Amino acid sequence: MSLELYGHPFSSYTWKALIALYANGIAFDFCELGPDHPGNGEFVSKAHPAGKFPVLVDGDQVVVEATAIVEFLAVRHPGPAPLIPTDPAEAVTARMLDRLFDNYVMTNVQRVVGAYIANMESPDPAELTAGKDGLRRAYAWLEAWLGANALPPHVSLVTCAAAPSLFYADWVERIPEDCPRVAGLRAELLALSPVARCVDEARPYRMLFPLGAPNRGLSERLGLLQRLPRFDYLAELLLLAPVPAVAVGVEAADELGIFPTHRVKVRVVGEAKCA
Numbered sequence: 001m002s003l004e005l006y007g008h009p010f011s012s013y014t015w016k017a018l019i020a021l022y023a024n025g026i027a028f029d030f031c032e033l034g035p036d037h038p039g040n041g042e043f044v045s046k047a048h049p050a051g052k053f054p055v056l057v058d059g060d061q062v063v064v065e066a067t068a069i070v071e072f073l074a075v076r077h078p079g080p081a082p083l084i085p086t087d088p089a090e091a092v093t094a095r096m097l098d099r100l101f102d103n104y105v106m107t108n109v110q111r112v113v114g115a116y117i118a119n120m121e122s123p124d125p126a127e128l129t130a131g132k133d134g135l136r137r138a139y140a141w142l143e144a145w146l147g148a149n150a151l152p153p154h155v156s157l158v159t160c161a162a163a164p165s166l167f168y169a170d171w172v173e174r175i176p177e178d179c180p181r182v183a184g185l186r187a188e189l190l191a192l193s194p195v196a197r198c199v200d201e202a203r204p205y206r207m208l209f210p211l212g213a214p215n216r217g218l219s220e221r222l223g224l225l226q227r228l229p230r231f232d233y234l235a236e237l238l239l240l241a242p243v244p245a246v247a248v249g250v251e252a253a254d255e256l257g258i259f260p261t262h263r264v265k266v267r268v269v270g271e272a273k274c275a
């Protein structure tokens with residue numbers, strides 16, 4: 001019997017499971033949550049103590065919590081992706097980083113997003129401040145950690161946790177200039193094909209992001225060149241270079257709303273600059 005994954009294409013924690021599934025080429029049925037599929041929502045609300053997703057079903061076994069799903073896939077459906085490092089000490093590091101991305105990056109993203117969902121017109125400023133402060137603190141910690149340590153090889157549990165959390169965190173609180181390693185990691189993650197696939201599949205749902213997803217569409221390119229200094233320069237480089245570009249270019253591809261593996265031809269309208 002094939003696996004079933006209950007989730008939503010725009011959900012960060014669903015990505016966490018999807019990245020592991022895609023990276024190992026595991027066949028599964030995607031059971032999308034939403035008004036068109038009320039039965040899927042009913043199943044999830046019973047399967048998880050708080051009704052949260054993703055939920056994985058493998059025959060008789062139901063696995064909840066994204067980290068546990070990745071661990072389960074590593075044990076029951078191993079493939080080429082080293083989801084959990086075989087060295088026990090490295091596995092501890094992977095699990096530590098997984099907790100860090102969930103608890104201090106994604107949780108702070110959800111805190112800010114939750115404030116908007118609670119009151120779109122007037123989100124609680126204390127919640128916004130706490131969430132954004134927490135993100136900046138997490139970025140600074142990560143920047144220092146990345147300066148002294150190496151991540152486990154992709155695609156690991158860390159990849160699965162880091163990619164969606166940094167992807168959305170940057171929408172909530174831009175990764176600052178003084179955290180180049182964190183920004184570089186986000187770009188590196190977006191360059192991985194299982195991650196790029198999640199980004200692309202989620203693209204039609206961007207209007208669901210309560211803060212407003214960054215308007216990084218191609219038609220906005222000229223405006224972006226003025227407004228977003230760091231990545232605009234990269235974007236301009238991308239336009240001059242064939243796509244797919246290097247990892248930093250993939251970040252620019254995301255800015256432009258271009259799926260990284262697409263080849264595009266764009267009229268060059270400005271001078272390329274590289275910071």
Ligand SMILES: N[C@@H](CCC(=O)N[C@@H](CS)C(=O)NCC(=O)O)C(=O)O
Binds near residue numbers: 013014
């Ligand atoms: N700790 C859970 C968190 C899952 C989670 O927060 N999922 C979100 C979607 S990204 C969700 O279910 N939101 C709906 C809700 O909280 O009711 C995990 O790791 O799987």
